[in-house]
Amino acid sequence: xxxxxxxxxxxxxxxxxxxxxxxxxxxxxxxxxxxxxxxxxxxxxxxxxxxxxxxxxxxxxxxxxxxxxxxxxxxxxxxxxxxxxxxxxxxxxxxxxxxxxxxxxxxxxxxxxxxxxxxxxxxxxxxxxxxxxxxxxxxxxxxxxxxxxxxxxxxxxxxxxxxxxxxxxxxxxxxxxxxxxxxxxxxxxxxxxxxxxxxxxxx
DNA sequence: GTTCTAGAAC
DNA sequence: GTTCTAGAAC
Numbered sequence: 702x703x704x705x706x707x708x709x710x711x712x713x714x715x716x717x718x719x720x721x722x723x724x725x726x727x728x729x730x731x732x733x734x735x736x737x738x739x740x741x742x743x744x745x746x747x748x749x750x751x752x753x754x755x756x757x758x759x760x761x762x763x764x765x766x767x768x769x770x771x772x773x774x775x776x777x778x779x780x781x782x783x784x785x786x787x788x789x790x791x792x793x794x795x796x797x798x799x800x801x802x803x804x805x806x807x808x809x810x811x812x813x814x815x816x817x818x819x820x821x822x823x824x825x826x827x828x829x830x831x832x833x834x835x836x837x838x839x840x841x842x843x844x845x846x847x848x849x850x851x852x853x854x855x856x857x858x859x860x861x862x863x864x865x866x867x868x869x870x871x872x873x874x875x876x877x878x879x880x881x882x883x884x885x886x887x888x889x890x891x892x893x894x895x896x897x898x899x900x901x902x903x904x
Numbered sequence: 905g906t907t908c909t910a911g912a913a914c
Numbered sequence: 915g916t917t918c919t920a921g922a923a924c
Binding site for chain 3: 837889890
């Protein structure tokens with residue numbers, strides 16, 4: 702007998718062949734992604750570079766330390782060299798990927814990431830991707846919620862720790878939809894996406 | 905983080 | 915009537 706009623710809901714975003722994931726375990730998904738050969742781009746003794754599983758632009762990579770660092774707040778002063786290395790690797794990878802396409806890019810961290818395990822985003826600024834769907838997606842990459850890698854490194858160097866709470870991250874996510882290039886405000890995501898492609902120069 | 909969908913917004 | 919968003923996921 703089937704036990705599922707029609708229309709019954711179940712936790713999503715973690716299925717795909719393996720055993721049923723327990724509630725809340727999706728936040729550890731980067732650990733699996735780091736090991737996934739389909740996502741892995743390169744690794745060295747300190748970091749692993751992967752393609753974001755749901756890229757929010759044409760080129761979107763994550764640089765993760767092999768060392769298990771849960772979040773920005775866990776950073777200690779002696780992690781500065783690691784952050785510099787992550788930045789250098791991320792910059793090389795994203796430049797290489799973009800090639801002659803002429804897209805700009807940014808390197809940075811989300812103030813309050815959903816996924817555990819420190820990860821540096823290296824993302825091209827076209828934001829031309831079917832996985833970019835929600836206001837939270839948009840604002841997490843185009844508002845102060847996205848903290849530049851250099852700013853994180855500076856803060857760690859000067860303060861000995863990293864604290865992004867002064868940016869009011871939760872409020873950033875609720876800001877109106879605004880084009881990151883010309884600052885025009887759009888009323889919904891489809892209109893925003895239609896607008897931003899006009900800023901991508903054709904190659 | 906994503907998926908799904910009820911009901912708001914148009 | 916259709917599009918779009920926001921919140922639950924047992």
